[in-house]
Amino acid sequence: MALHPVFEHRWDLTPKEAIALQQELRGRVEITDRYGEIRWVAGVDVGFEARNTITRAAVAVLAYPSLELHEHAIARQPTRMPYIPGLLSFREVPAVLEAMARLDSRPDLLLCDGQGIAHPRRFGIASHLGVLLDVPAIGVAKTRLVGTHDAVPEGRGESVPLVDRGERIGAVLRTRSRVKPLFISPGHRMGLEHAVEWVMACTTRYRLPETTRRAHRLASCD
DNA sequence: GCGACAG
């Protein structure tokens, strides 16, 4: 099993080249539901070691709906470029792909740290991973990259549209009452409505979904 | 030219 890219492209690109590639690949993003039974949900996160010289990617595969940890994979690579707003995936995805290739199971859905289409060119890290691996993916970000929104009602499960240039690109979702909301957007093969539902379905008593929490601990701690 | 800016 494991998840492997369905096509390849270069990663050693200049910012201009990376932006051009995003413009090209954005055409492959599907924001309508295209998935079957979801049995394995994977959380994806990345951390850094040795003064940011090492990039450490972590994937935690949980069973759905029990949300119990099924398996996990870690991958370390030399950090290849700095963080540039809008180009996050070129810094983090290579390491994530290596971790994905190490899995024994095959995730049915990815919950990624960062944006999906809620991105200047509608191609955030969740879309990039989703398209490369041809798997349903959702962007789950803790803060905003682009877009504006109204105040979010205080109750758990409440959400408001995230809009950019007149386009509805995501939702600002309150996963816990009176706690800072998350920015949810479709990554690939997933519509906004269901993206929000899947995030809620993977969230128990904390602000972040269990998938993200498990991946985060794997990417940061030992 | 002046801010804003996922992780």
Next chain:
DNA sequence: ATCTTGTCGC
């Protein structure tokens, strides 16, 4: 992201 202790609130 990461550097870091205590502390305010439910």
